[in-house]
Amino acid sequence: MAEINSSSISQNEKKLGYSFRNTSAGILFGIGVAAFMDESIFHQLLHWHHFYDKSTTNAGLVSDGFFHAFSWFSTVAALFLVADLRRRNAFWPIKWWGAVLIGAGGFQLYDGTIQHKLMQIHQIRYVEDLLPYDLVWNGSAVLMIMAGSIILYKTQRRKSISGGRKS
Amino acid sequence: MSHDQIVNVTTGLSALFLSVGALLIVILYIGAGLSSSRHSRLKAWPWYRYISFTLGIVCAAISVIGPIAAQAMSNFTMHMVSHLLLGMLAPVLLVISAPVTLLLRSLPVRHAKVVTSLLRSYPARIINHPIITSLLNIGGLWILYTTSLYSWMHTNLMVHILVHVHIFAAGYIFSASLIYIDPVPHRLSYIYRSIVLIGALAAHGILSKYIYGHPPAGVGVQEAQTGGKLMYYGGDFIDLIIIVLLCYHWYKNTHPNEALA
Numbered sequence: 188m189a190e191i192n193s194s195s196i197s198q199n200e201k202k203l204g205y206s207f208r209n210t211s212a213g214i215l216f217g218i219g220v221a222a223f224m225d226e227s228i229f230h231q232l233l234h235w236h237h238f239y240d241k242s243t244t245n246a247g248l249v250s251d252g253f254f255h256a257f258s259w260f261s262t263v264a265a266l267f268l269v270a271d272l273r274r275r276n277a278f279w280p281i282k283w284w285g286a287v288l289i290g291a292g293g294f295q296l297y298d299g300t301i302q303h304k305l306m307q308i309h310q311i312r313y314v315e316d317l318l319p320y321d322l323v324w325n326g327s328a329v330l331m332i333m334a335g336s337i338i339l340y341k342t343q344r345r346k347s348i349s350g351g352r353k354s
Numbered sequence: 355m356s357h358d359q360i361v362n363v364t365t366g367l368s369a370l371f372l373s374v375g376a377l378l379i380v381i382l383y384i385g386a387g388l389s390s391s392r393h394s395r396l397k398a399w400p401w402y403r404y405i406s407f408t409l410g411i412v413c414a415a416i417s418v419i420g421p422i423a424a425q426a427m428s429n430f431t432m433h434m435v436s437h438l439l440l441g442m443l444a445p446v447l448l449v450i451s452a453p454v455t456l457l458l459r460s461l462p463v464r465h466a467k468v469v470t471s472l473l474r475s476y477p478a479r480i481i482n483h484p485i486i487t488s489l490l491n492i493g494g495l496w497i498l499y500t501t502s503l504y505s506w507m508h509t510n511l512m513v514h515i516l517v518h519v520h521i522f523a524a525g526y527i528f529s530a531s532l533i534y535i536d537p538v539p540h541r542l543s544y545i546y547r548s549i550v551l552i553g554a555l556a557a558h559g560i561l562s563k564y565i566y567g568h569p570p571a572g573v574g575v576q577e578a579q580t581g582g583k584l585m586y587y588g589g590d591f592i593d594l595i596i597i598v599l600l601c602y603h604w605y606k607n608t609h610p611n612e613a614l615a
Contacts, residue, residue, distance in 0.1 A: 238563070238566060238579075238582075238583060238586075239563050239566045239567050239582075243567075248560055248563055248564065249556075249560060251559075251560075251563070252556040252557070252559040252560035252563070253552070253553075253556040255555075255556070255559050256552045256553075256555035256556035256559055257552050257556075259555065259590060259593070259594070259597070260548065260551065260552050260555065260597050263594070263597045263598055263601050264548070264597075264601050266601075267601040267602070267604065267605045270605060271605060271608060274609075274610065275610050
């Protein structure tokens with residue numbers, strides 16, 4: 188019994204030591220997944236988004252290009268980071284999920300406010316009344332960021348790692 | 355030189371010479387791989403490298419000779435297909451096949467030392483720096499599609515050949531400067547190469563969308579849109595190979611050594 192305890196303590200220490208890597212892997216994966224869903228669902232399946240909008244500013248084109256490239260890279264990089272954490276027995280799923288929510292929400296909020304509105308890359312859907320779409324889009328982004336922040340806050344201390352170990 | 359003469363190059367007698375040349379290179383590579391594998395002190399040359407090299411040469415060849423190359427002269431979508439094959443897919447496949455390593459294995463030590471000292475030289479260091487190779491590769495594409503070079507390429511044979519040689523060579527050094535499979539004396543960190551790769555990927559994507567909105571001279575709106583989209587998504591797909599290899603090399607290299615811990 189004592190042996191099991193001490194091994195789980197050292198595992199928890201390990202997860203704490205790789206806390207930053209868990210968080211960054213989650214954020215990168217969240218950004219990648221949000222961008223991938225944006226591309227596959229809204230561009231390819233629904234055809235709501237347009238590939239190129241005549242009103243796009245040059246800054247918008249550049250911003251879109253960098254975000255697309257970064258998210259494409261980070262999806263792959265995040266998966267390799269998770270594989271690395273797993274082989275070190277340092278993968279911390281709850282913390283990772285919290286970070287995924289922050290990454291996905293952060294990307295969606297940036298996309299919905301700065302890229303859609305400020306830089307006019309394209310709109311969510313080309314309809315008369317865009318407001319409900321914008322509200323759902325950015326509202327869900329804010330919810331994801333809030334949920335992710337709560338999870339990250341709750342997983343700051345070691346007792347949160349596996350079922351509330353005392354002291 | 356006229357447009358028709360250049361089309362002839364892609365299908366006529368010079369096409370025959372080029373295909374024989376491509377075949378000879380593949381035979382040379384396979385021969386070198388097999389004969390160097392006979393040495394008892396060397397490991398057998400991996401089978402996947404033979405496949406990768408052959409496919410790489412095939413991709414490069416069908417983009418400059420044969421039906422795709424001939425259609426690329428007047429059809430922008432086909433031009434983009436050949437661009438993806440010659441400038442991106444062929445180079446990545448050839449880098450995976452590690453031709454420099456094979457050369458070093460096959461040469462006598464005295465000559466191999468000349469090659470390694472060339473690799474260590476200052477010019478080689480410059481030409482294998484990812485920022486330089488990105489500028490040559492993606493910068494070259496920006497010049498090609500935003501100036502009159504694109505239409506010039508279809509009327510002047512010399513320009514046509516030079517542009518194709520540049521696209522292929524720039525694509526190769528770009529891939530080789532990001533994924534280290536052949537020996538690289540001046541190595542840069544994973545994070546450095548990743549950042550440069552993201553920048554190059556972004557510049558490629560931006561150019562694709564720019565072409566979509568601003569067709570090069572002589573290219574119709576519809577064709578520019580199809581070609582731009584093809585460049586964007588096709589480029590993403592081939593860049594994915596580079597991204598995965600770069601990350602995989604990082605993963606292998608940071609392997610935790612439990613035995614020493």
